[in-house]
Amino acid sequence: xxxxxxxxxxxxxxxxxxxxxxxxxxxxxxxxxxxxxxxxxxxxxxxxxxxxxxxxxxxxxxxxxxxxxxxxxxxxxxxxxxxxxxxxxxxxxxxxxxxxxxxxxxxxxxxxxxxxxxxxxxxxxxxxxxxxxxxxxxxxxxxxxxxxxxxxxxxxxxxxxxxxxxxxxxxxxxxxxxxxxxxxxxxxxxxxxxxxxxxxxxxxxxxxxxxxxxxxxxxxxxxxxxxxxxxxxxxxxxxxxxxxxxxxxxxxxxxxxxxxxxxxxxxxxxxxxxxxxxxxxxxxxxxxxxxxxxxxxxxxxxxxxxxxxxxxxxxxxxxxxxxxxxxxxxxxxxxxxxxxxxxxxxxxxxxxxxxxxxxxxxxxxxxxxxxxxxxxxxxxxxxxxxxxxxxxxxxxxxxxxxxxxxxxxxxxxxxxxxxxxxxxxxxxxxxxxxxxxxxxxxxxxxxxxxxxxxxxxxxxxxxxxxxxxxxxxxxxxxxxxxxxxxx
Amino acid sequence: xxxxxxxxxxxxxxxxxxxxxxxxxxxxxxxxxxxxxxxxxxxxxxxxxxxxxxxxxxxxxxxxxxxxxxxxxxxxxxxxxxxxxxxxxxxxxxxxxxxxxxxxxxxxxxxxxxxxxxxxxxxxxxxxxxxxxxxxxxxxxxxxxxxxxxxxxxxxxxxxxxxxxxxxxxxxxxxxxxxxxxxxxxxxxxxxxxxxxxxxxxxxxxxxxxxxxxxxxxxxxxxxxxxxxxxxxxxxxxxxxxxxxxxxxxxxxxxxxxxxxxxxxxxxxxxxxxxxxxxxxxxxxxxxxxxxxxxxxxxxxxxxxxxxxxxxxxxxxxxxxxxxxxxxxxxxxxxxxxxxxxxxxxxxxxxxxxxxxxxxxxxxxxxxxxxxxxxxxxxxxxxxxxxxxxxxxxxxxxxxxxxxxxxxxxxxxxxxxxxxxxxxxxxxxxxxxxxxxxxxxxxxxxxxxxxxxxxxxxxxxxxxxxxxxxxxxxxxxxxxxxxxxxxxxxxxxxxxxxxxxxxxxxxxxx
Numbered sequence: 001x002x003x004x005x006x007x008x009x010x011x012x013x014x015x016x017x018x019x020x021x022x023x024x025x026x027x028x029x030x031x032x033x034x035x036x037x038x039x040x041x042x043x044x045x046x047x048x049x050x051x052x053x054x055x056x057x058x059x060x061x062x063x064x065x066x067x068x069x070x071x072x073x074x075x076x077x078x079x080x081x082x083x084x085x086x087x088x089x090x091x092x093x094x095x096x097x098x099x100x101x102x103x104x105x106x107x108x109x110x111x112x113x114x115x116x117x118x119x120x121x122x123x124x125x126x127x128x129x130x131x132x133x134x135x136x137x138x139x140x141x142x143x144x145x146x147x148x149x150x151x152x153x154x155x156x157x158x159x160x161x162x163x164x165x166x167x168x169x170x171x172x173x174x175x176x177x178x179x180x181x182x183x184x185x186x187x188x189x190x191x192x193x194x195x196x197x198x199x200x201x202x203x204x205x206x207x208x209x210x211x212x213x214x215x216x217x218x219x220x221x222x223x224x225x226x227x228x229x230x231x232x233x234x235x236x237x238x239x240x241x242x243x244x245x246x247x248x249x250x251x252x253x254x255x256x257x258x259x260x261x262x263x264x265x266x267x268x269x270x271x272x273x274x275x276x277x278x279x280x281x282x283x284x285x286x287x288x289x290x291x292x293x294x295x296x297x298x299x300x301x302x303x304x305x306x307x308x309x310x311x312x313x314x315x316x317x318x319x320x321x322x323x324x325x326x327x328x329x330x331x332x333x334x335x336x337x338x339x340x341x342x343x344x345x346x347x348x349x350x351x352x353x354x355x356x357x358x359x360x361x362x363x364x365x366x367x368x369x370x371x372x373x374x375x376x377x378x379x380x381x382x383x384x385x386x387x388x389x390x391x392x393x394x395x396x397x398x399x400x401x402x403x404x405x406x407x408x409x410x411x412x413x414x415x416x417x418x419x420x421x422x423x424x425x426x427x428x429x430x431x432x433x434x435x436x437x438x439x440x441x442x443x444x445x446x447x448x449x450x451x452x453x454x455x456x457x458x459x460x461x462x463x464x465x466x467x468x469x470x471x472x473x474x475x476x477x478x479x480x481x482x483x484x485x486x487x
Numbered sequence: 488x489x490x491x492x493x494x495x496x497x498x499x500x501x502x503x504x505x506x507x508x509x510x511x512x513x514x515x516x517x518x519x520x521x522x523x524x525x526x527x528x529x530x531x532x533x534x535x536x537x538x539x540x541x542x543x544x545x546x547x548x549x550x551x552x553x554x555x556x557x558x559x560x561x562x563x564x565x566x567x568x569x570x571x572x573x574x575x576x577x578x579x580x581x582x583x584x585x586x587x588x589x590x591x592x593x594x595x596x597x598x599x600x601x602x603x604x605x606x607x608x609x610x611x612x613x614x615x616x617x618x619x620x621x622x623x624x625x626x627x628x629x630x631x632x633x634x635x636x637x638x639x640x641x642x643x644x645x646x647x648x649x650x651x652x653x654x655x656x657x658x659x660x661x662x663x664x665x666x667x668x669x670x671x672x673x674x675x676x677x678x679x680x681x682x683x684x685x686x687x688x689x690x691x692x693x694x695x696x697x698x699x700x701x702x703x704x705x706x707x708x709x710x711x712x713x714x715x716x717x718x719x720x721x722x723x724x725x726x727x728x729x730x731x732x733x734x735x736x737x738x739x740x741x742x743x744x745x746x747x748x749x750x751x752x753x754x755x756x757x758x759x760x761x762x763x764x765x766x767x768x769x770x771x772x773x774x775x776x777x778x779x780x781x782x783x784x785x786x787x788x789x790x791x792x793x794x795x796x797x798x799x800x801x802x803x804x805x806x807x808x809x810x811x812x813x814x815x816x817x818x819x820x821x822x823x824x825x826x827x828x829x830x831x832x833x834x835x836x837x838x839x840x841x842x843x844x845x846x847x848x849x850x851x852x853x854x855x856x857x858x859x860x861x862x863x864x865x866x867x868x869x870x871x872x873x874x875x876x877x878x879x880x881x882x883x884x885x886x887x888x889x890x891x892x893x894x895x896x897x898x899x900x901x902x903x904x905x906x907x908x909x910x911x912x913x914x915x916x917x918x919x920x921x922x923x924x925x926x927x928x929x930x931x932x933x934x935x936x937x938x939x940x941x942x943x944x945x946x947x948x949x950x951x952x953x954x955x956x957x958x959x960x961x962x963x964x965x966x967x968x969x970x971x972x973x974x975x976x977x978x979x980x981x982x983x984x985x986x987x988x989x990x991x992x993x994x995x996x997x
Contacts, residue, residue, distance in 0.1 A: 069628060069959070072635065076590070114583065121586060121635020124959050125976060138937055427652055427992045449583070449638050466639060482937040 007038045009045055009209070010192035012052040013202035019044035024182050024209060029098035029330040030321055030365050038185050041208035046177065046218040049206035050225060053148040053175040056203030063175065063201050072123030074198055075170060079116035081194040082109070082163075089187055091322070093159055096186045098329040098366070099284055100321045111448070112163040115464070118448035119167035126172060126469060131477075132487070139479045145173035146251060146474050147226035150219035152212070152240070153188075154232045155181035155332050156287040161231055162188050164463050166205060169229075172472040177206045177225065179216055183332050185209035212236060220244060227251040229471070231289075234386075234412070234457050253461030253471050255289065256454060257386040258414030261407035262292030262443060263397075263429060266300040268419035269441075274308040278392070280417060280443035282316065282370060285331055286340075286390040289458070290415045292443055294376075294383060295394045296403050302396045306374045309394060310355045313370040318361050330366040331389060337366045340389030347373050347382040347391070357390070378406055386412070400425060404432045413455025417443045436462070512615045514832045516605040521699075522553040523723065524706035526566040527716035533558035538725075540699055543612035543840040544831055544875045552699050555724035560691065560732040563720035567662040567689035568738055570717030577689065577715050586637030589684060591712035593630035596623065596673075596705065603701055605832075607673055610700045612839040612876070613794060614831045625956070626677040629974070632958035633681030640686060640979050645987075650995045656986045659687035660765060661740035663982065664733035666726070666754070667702075668746045669695035669842050670797040675745055676702050680719065681958075682978040683743075691720045691739065693730050697842050699723035726750060731757065734764075741765040743981065745799075748896075748922075748967050767971030767981045769799065770964060771896040772924030775917035776802030776953065777939060779910075779930035781811045784818040788902075790927065790953035792826060792880060795841055796850075796900040799968075800925035802953055803897060804886075805904045806913050812906045816884045819904065820865045823880040826900075828871045840876040841899060847876035850899030857883050857892040862903070888916055896922070910935060914942045923965025927953050946972070 008015035022040035027033065041049070056063050063071075082089065089112075090105035099108070128141035149169045153161040158180060169176050180188035192207040208215055216236075220228050220243035227250050230240045234256040244250045262280055264273045280292035297305045321329035331337045344358050357371030371391040376383050382393050397403040407416060416435040420426055430438040436453045439445055446452065451465035461471045522529040530553070537551040555563075570577050596603060604618035613622070642655035663683050667675040672695065683690050694702040706721045722729055730750075734742050734757035741764050744754045748770040758764045776790050790802030807815045831839035841847045854868050867881030878900055886893050886903040893903055907913040917926060926945035930936050940948045946963045949955055956962065956974075963972035971981045 069632065069957075073631070076631075117587070117590075118583065118638065121637075121639060123635075124632065124957075125635060125639065127976065138941075423990070424993050427990065428994065431652075431992075431996055447583075466641065480933070480937065482941075483934045484938060486941050 006186070006189035006193055007036060008189075009039050009041050009049075010189065010205075010207040011045070011049045012206070013196045013200075016045070016048070018042060019048070024185065024211075026096060026186060027333070028095050029332055032365055035095060035186070038189065038209055041179065041210035041215045043214065043218045045208055045210070046215055046222065049177040049208050050148060050222055052203040052206055053177050054224060056201060057145075057147055057175045061201070063173070063204050068124035068126070068173070071170065071173060072120045074200055075116050075120035075123065075167060077198040078194055078200075079113050079120060081198055082113050082116065082191075085190070085194065086113070089159055089190060092186045092190060094321045094329075096184045097155060097158055098321055098332060100326055100329050102324060103284070108157055108160045111160050111446070115160070115163045115167050115448045119171040122466070122469060123171045126473070128475070133479065136482055136485045137479050138482050138485070139477060142476045142478060143172075143473045144476055146472060147174060148224065149174045149176050149472065150222065150225040150228040150250075151176055151178040152216050152219060152228070152230045152232065153178065153180055155183040156284060156289075158184040159187035159191065162191050165229055165231075168463070168468040169472050170200075170204065172469055174227075174472055175204050177208060177219060179219060180207065180209050182209060182211050217243065221247045223248045225250055227253075227472070229253045231255040233257055237459065251471075254459040255452075255463060256414075256457060256459040257412060258289050258291070258454065258458050259294060259384065259386050259410050259412045260290060260292050260415045260417070260435070261294045261296055261433070262417035263403055263407060263419065264295065264297045264301070264305060265418075265420040265422070265425060266298040267421045269421070270301060270304065271308070273419040274305060274312060276417070276419070276443045278309060278312045281392040282313070282328065282390050283444060285328055287332065287336075287388050288444075290437070290444060291388070292415075292417055293387060293391075293393060294407070295392060296397045296407065297394060299396055299398050306355060306372070306394050309392065310372050313372045313392065314356050316370045318367050318369075328367075328370065328390060331368060332366070334366065336388060337368065340368055340387055340391065343382055343385060343387045343389075344371060344391060347376070347380065350380045350382070352376045352380055352382060352393070378409065384410070400429065404429060408432075408434045411457040414458035415439070509616055509619050509834060510601050512601070512605050512608070512832050514605070516602055516609060518550050518606070518700055520703040520707055521550055522703075523555050523559055523563075524703060524719075524721040525559070525563045526720070527710045527714075530559070530562070532556065533562070538696060540610060540697070541843060542609055543842050546874055546876070549609060549700070552723045555693070555722035555729040557728065557732040559722055559724070560729055560736065563691045563722055564662060564736055564738050566717035566720055567691050570715060571659070571661055571689045575715070577687065577718050582638035582640075582687070585685060585687060586634040588712055588714055589630050589634035589637065589681065592708055593627045593634065595708040595712055596630070597627050599704075599708070603673060603704060606704060607701045608831045608839070610698045611669060611672055612831055612842060614836045614839050616834050616836070617794075622671060622674050625958075626673045629674070629677040629681050629958040633685040636682075636976070636979060637685040640983070642985070646997070647989070650992050652990045652992050652995070654988055656988060657686070658984045658986050660982055660984050661688060662738065663688045663690050664736065664739040664742040664764075665690055665692040666730050666733060666742070666744045666746065667692065667694055669697035670794060670799075672698040673701045673705065676705060678973050679743060682973070682982050684714075684718070686979055686982040688982055689718050691722065691733060693722050693724055693733055696723065696725050734758065735761040737762045739764055741767075741982070743767045745769040747771055751967075751969065765981070767973075768969040769973060770924075770967060770969045772799050772801070772922045772964065772968050773804060773894065773896055773920050774800050774802050774922070774925040774927075774945065775804045775806055775943070776926070777913055777917060777928040778805065778807045778811070778815060779928065779932070779935060781814070783929035784815060784822060786929070786953050788819060788822045791902045792823070792838065792900050793954060795838055797842065797846075797898050798954070800947065800954065801898075802925075802927060803903060804893060804917070805902060806907045806917065807904060809906050809908050816865065816882075816904055819902065820882050823882045823902065824866050826880040828877055828880065838880065838900060841878060842876070844876060846898060847878065850878055850897055850901060853892055853895070853897045853899070854881060854901060857886075857890065857901070860890045860892070862886045862890055862892060867900070888919065894920065910939060914939060918942075918944045921967040924968035925949070
């Protein structure tokens with residue numbers, strides 16, 4: 001049996017009970033059983049964490065006076081520790097979130113390690129500039145950390161989201177108060193232990209599991225948090241933005257939902273496109289902001305595409321996510337489960353063709369049969385709303401111009417896919433799509449070096465890549481009067 | 488010693504290194520590798536020739552080393568070219584994985600730090616305390632720095648006129664010849680390998696005949712950590728044979744050389760005579776150290792005497808403002824007299840021997856010229872021991888700008904002190920040299936600091952410090968001190984070919 005030792009709030013490199021004594025029950029969604037309880041952070045705990053992060057950020061502190069290259073080394077060391085504990089973390093992740101263990105091990109943990117290493121390498125490469133201004137001045141910019149950063153992360157990729165958030169923040173020299181999702185706090189608390197082991201000074205990272213309406217709200221409203229980064233639903237993203245405006249105008253970056261179009265032209269490699277569209281939707285039980293949940297297929301291949309997609313969906317193996325051979329685990333919790341089922345019902349009611357699935361999968365737990373709807377029209381709820389479940393919508397289109405229009409008719413704009421062998425179509429469509437990530441002849445191809453983020457209501461700002469550094473930097477311009485400027 | 492405490496190359500937090508933490512060295516480290524390293528294998532020279540490498544503290548032979556000549560260079564270039572072919576493991580590797588390999592190499596060097604420091608001291612003569620606390624840690628830092636760049640060296644997409652999609656690829660140049668000197672053997676190897684490998688090139692490296700041993704041990708680590716065969720090839724050999732073969736080779740795409748300006752000229756000519764291979768050069772210097780404040784004696788001493796005076800950027804023209812001149816000279820002489828010269832394996836030693844007989848003779852020749860031309864010999868000027876190549880810390884005062892010791896690079900423990908009156912005057916005199924590698928100014932006045940640093944024609948200017956290096960900061964020369972910059976992001980430029988790709992599109996939109 002796996003050990004689950006870390007159950008307390010992590011503040012100032014110490015383990016704390018919550019001030020009010022609240023506890024969060026943590027469940028295994030595959031069995032419904034209680035795994036354990038962890039301390040629940042509320043307002044006072046968030047205050048404590050912020051004070052600790054602020055102290056760690058004071059001028060002259062260990063963290064502020066550390067060589068940038070040493071900050072990078074700490075991140076690299078953390079990556080090494082995650083690699084050491086990879087099996088344990090992947091197991092915790094599968095138990096806590098219901099995701100397939102082999103996915104957790106090969107995808108989530110790999111991305112976590114690589115992201116930490118990637119930002120470890122950036123720390124001493126963040127350059128300001130010297131600038132030829134008019135007049136007798138020497139002018140340069142310093143790229144300083146912003147300060148105390150509040151980070152609120154979701155339950156769909158718990159440890160990976162943790163790394164995506166802390167890595168760029170720490171790389172740039174900030175300190176962090178991070179609230180993992182109440183559904184999935186366990187890997188974050190293990191990371192906290194590794195952060196201490198790696199040698200990060202106290203107060204640099206503080207981990208405070210709690211609920212959105214209390215701890216999350218406390219963070220977004222806090223008068224001494226300089227920046228908040230949130231990944232989650234668009235509905236809550238709006239609340240975060242309002243809270244920032246209502247409090248101290250803290251900087252805000254948001255990674256929100258998507259209803260991502262995946263456009264398949266008749267001149268594609270059909271079997272490959274079917275497979276990519278399938279994994280593009282069903283990966284992680286459909287619980288991805290990037291899910292390609294509107295598959296637009298060009299008319300000549302539509303019927304065949306649907307047929308093959310259904311065959312693929314039917315062949316999926318549901319079951320205990322810890323076992324090899326299982327493709328799909330449970331949804332994260334009852335609330336999500338109910339929402340997905342409701343949208344499935346709406347699909348049936350509004351006249352889409354239910355090709356397969358559409359119901360609960362027998363066993364106890366929160367399993368939903370892989371579901372495929374065809375003949376979906378753009379006005380249906382399943383075509384407009386983010387389902388976040390194993391429900392694939394396949395639409396038909398006739399022309400490039402039409403599909404671009406339809407793909408862009410959404411408030412979202414996170415990702416998109418294009419399958420075609422024609423270079424002109426590939427370049428035209430990818431330029432036209434209003435999405436932060438466009439994949440051509442692939443889907444979900446992600447890497448730490450490549451920026452990720454949304455157009456429109458899918459968010460603002462970019463994570464990953466060099467671009468993420470901007471979001472964690474304050475630029476200070478320094479201008480010194482000199483007696484004689486020379487070029 | 489004091490040099491380790493002062494030297495700003497290394498600012499590790501105290502918990503990593505302190506004088507108390509330097510392990511007692513094995514003064515007779517074993518040599519494990521003394522052949523040519525080609526295609527991840529050890530080879531004798533095609534000719535079968537070997538040469539001796541000498542311990543400069545004793546003048547004794549350490550061992551024989553295989554000597555590469557043109558035929559071996561040919562083999563190495565073939566291996567490097569094959570490792571660079573389209574579709575090779577090295578070309579197909581994720582950039583991040585190249586970075587991972589560089590990090591593993593850094594870790595392996597860190598693991599074997601004590602041994603490498605012993606071998607470096609044995610072969611080069613630098614004090615062990617410095618090899619261990621300065622050279623090795625900075626090798627590790629340099630490799631880690633460039634490991635981090637591997638997957639961050641980004642091209643651009645570019646909004647050109649017309650219906651086109653235009654972008655640049657930052658590609659490796661190809662087979663890079665690298666010729667490194669003997670004054671910082673391991674560090675120079677790291678400065679060369681880091682950027683070249685981070686950007687995806689393959690390398691044929693000729694190491695200095697005076698100090699081949701540590702580079703060859705690192706070759707074994709390169710193989711151990713998993714670099715594909717042919718990516719790095721290391722050849723001990725002589726300049727006029729192996730070095731020249733690299734510089735004129737028709738299938739080497741780029742040559743990087745660190746060494747004397749005299750040889751730098753030859754490298755550049757060889758490139759022009761052969762295939763116009765890209766050339767970067769890090770050459771000599773006669774760097775001015777301008778003293779306007781009265782607390783610079785220790786730093787100025789260090790600026791000249793570090794590494795037995797064998798630094799391209801040594802502060803070898805110390806210009807002191809007239810009002811503080813006499814006291815500065817007196818205190819500098821007193822400090823030079825106190826410099827501890829001796830067995831480099833003794834932890835108290837500050838100064839070891841010069842690297843070989845040739846350097847030893849050359850330096851003593853310069854000392855004679857100084858005396859002959861009328862400079863004032865304030866201390867030292869002679870041999871410091873019965874065997875080995877030890878020279879006394881030497882200070883000349885009242886040096887005039889036209890003296891030989893004022894103009895030529897001595898590369899030894901010989902300090903020249905000049906007097907000046909005004910800032911404008913000293914700027915002119917400081918720039919009156921064919922060199923332009925480094926310079927420094929010591930002043931508390933913010934205006935003077937800005938004015939002088941802007942006016943000095945030198946690739947690195949230090950203010951209120953000297954010899955401060957970081958893997959992050961570019962280093963290189965103006966004028967005859969070289970072309971191109973090493974270290975920092977700038978260091979990547981020299982190992983990159985930029986390819987512009989322009990694709991016709993039906994309709995461009997912003």
